[in-house]
Amino acid sequence: MAKYQLNINGQRKEVTVDPSTPLLWVLREDLKMTGTKYGCGVSACGTCTVHVAAVATRSCMFPVSLIGARPVVTIEAMGEDPVGRVVQDAWLEKDVVQCGYCQSGQIMSAVALLKHTPRPTDTNIEESMGGNICRYATYVRIREAIKVAAQKLK
Amino acid sequence: MSTAITNPHDQQLDRRSFLRVSVTAAGGLLVALSLDLPAAAQEGGQPPPPPKVYPPDAFVHVRPDGKIVIQVNRLEFGQGVQTALPMILADELDADWSQVVAELAPAGEVYKDPVFGIQMVGGSGSIAHSFTQYRELGAKTRAMLVTVAAKRWNVAPDTCRTEASVVRGPGGQSARYAELATDAARQPVLATVRLKNPSEFRLVGKKIRRLDSRPKCDGSLKFGLDLPGMKVAVVAHPPVFGAKVKSFDDKAARGIEGVRDVFEIPVTRGGTGVAVVADKFWTAKRERDLLKIEWNFSDVERADSSQLREKYKQLARTAGMSSVARGDAKALEGITAPNRIVAEYEFPYLPHAPMEPLNTTVRFAGDRAEAWARFTVSDVRPDGDC
Amino acid sequence: MPGLNCASCHQESNADSTGFPGGHNWHLAPLSMKWQDLNDRPFSSAALCRAVTDRSKNHNLDGPGLLKHHEEEPLVLWAWNPGRRPDGTMCTLPPLSHEEFVVVTRRWVEAGTPCPPGR
Secondary structure (H helix, E strand, C coil): CEEEEEEECCEEEEEEECCCCEHHHHHHHHCCCCCCCCCCCCCCCCCCEEEECCEEEEHHHCEHHHCCCCEEECHHHHHHCHHHHHHHHHHHHCCCCCCCCCHHHHHHHHHHHHHHCCCCCHHHHHHHHCCCCCCCCCHHHHHHHHHHHHHHCC | CCCCCCCCCCCCCCHHHHHHHHHHCCCCCCCCCCCCCHHHHHHHHCCCCCCCCCCHHHCEEECCCCCEEEEECCCCCCCCHHHHHHHHHHHHHCCCHHHEEEEECCCCHHHCCCCCCCCECCCCHHHHHHHHHHHHHHHHHHHHHHHHHHHHHCCCHHHCEEECCEEECCCCCEEEHHHHHHHHCCCCCCCCCCCCCHHHCCCCCCCCCCCCHHHHHCCCCCCHHHCCCCCEEEEECCCCCCCEEEEEECHHHHCCCCEEEEEEEECHHHCEEEEEEECCHHHHHHHHHHCEEEEECCCCCCCCHHHHHHHHHHHHCCCCCCCCCCCCCHHHHCCCCCCCCCCCCCCCCCCCCCCCCCCEEEEEECCEEEEEECCCECCCCCCCCC | CCCCCHHHCCCCCCECCCCECCCCCCCCCCHHHCCECCCCCECCHHHHHHHHHCCCCCCCCCHHHHHHHHHHCHHHHHCCCCCECCCCCECCCCCCCHHHHHHHHHHHHHCCCCCCCCC
16 A cells, blocks of 8 residues: 555545556545546546546556656546536537446547647547547547537637 | 237237237337247237326426426436436426436336336337327326316316416416425326327427436446445456356455455356455455466356357358348349359357446345346346346 | 557556556657568568668668667667566566677677668
């Protein structure tokens, strides 16, 4: 067990956990923030996506011992984020969600994309979003919603 | 909608007959289903059951604070039923849609699919089988509220209009559903009620946003794995269906802080596995990975992929059960063509695999247990099995 | 895996508990530096040697540049520190030590980075 000081959504949090614990489980079980989801545990599906130092990161494979001082941002903070809010509204406008389980990860990936590439092309979208999988194939609406959000953020 | 599927030629409906009858039945609302459902299979050969009278209060709660809570007799897994069925009820009820709260109903007799006779979701049955049911529930609830208002104003009920959770009288009187609810609950439930003409629909047929969209976009909607206060159990499954644990060494596992218990459990297809129970997932998973398990494969079916593939290929060349027959395939054989292309397509096994991992949460309290899971069939039998 | 930012999963160091390798500036080499053909067949030694010494494709490295690359580049050094899998087993190492790798590189560079004949 070791103590870690983490920067989560701008707040300082302290946890005492085994150093090997992935960030995902620190968020979900130690910090009770269940917005970030567990899908595969092997970085293959993207449902666990968060931002670490503004990079879309798979929290399921990222041991807490490697985070250091880097700021961590999760889905819970997207409502207050200027890009996050617009993306969430676009998701609603385009009626994207079905079961919703992948959508926290989808939104986190989309926000990271828009922050780095404010006018993404279809290729940008596929390259950045292609690792977030959805069994209900909401991909077409996700692409449309990203474009709606990009428009609004102009 | 009636489920009278009487076919004088079918004395005993086996599964094949049920499929045929349901596809050709008037209305075409029943989709061919390959489930073996005793209740439904019996219905086909018997006279239609008497119309059920559902107690509205098991389905809709008009609260004093104005909220209208509607119970949905299905599992929501993305198909939208948690919005669609409340829409139907709210439309007939003339409820203020912004005040509607949709809840997933618990296990219960009244929540059974009216056609299949068990509580389930599937077979494209949610709207097909519960459309009229939910319309009637909404209309009956509306009727009770109007009756109360009409009595208060001493007017005939049919001179009253309703919209957005308000009853309006002929002389300009008005009363909110929330105010009328308590008295309305004392009204007798009508056996039959007039339903809207489709031209009167305000919600049904219109583009309405899902009720669960926003909480699914901000991480606040709780899935099964998100329930608080759980212990976590992770299972080491055998590498082959039906294999059993011969022995396991959990020395490494027990030493770790947070591991509660490690024991053998039965798993699917007659096999056994080892469960690790811990306070947290990562603890349970790590210890599961450290278990040294010896497996007993003696009872395992000896399947061979290449043999199975050969068998499937042969089966594919034989005539199967006809699902749809259109046109004349035999006519093709008589045609001479310079190039005849014959191809075999192989598909891998593709399970329905949503991103949410299979999970079940059970809370025990004395002799009661509360279970939360993705049950597509949540029929509870008297002996407690479900 | 479709295109993803490397740092989504790979960090500055190996994450042994989750089995994910990591290293400084983790990234794939560009396609222009590939060592196999479009049918996933590795190049012959001759073709590989030509590819590695082609200054229009290898970031303009001459012989001494290549030697320094082998000696010091963090991602090259990573090959001798590939990490462990979650079950504790070590990932496989190259068939020679890093020191030996540098020694043979130096010998090749001093000989003028000759390539085998052939295709």
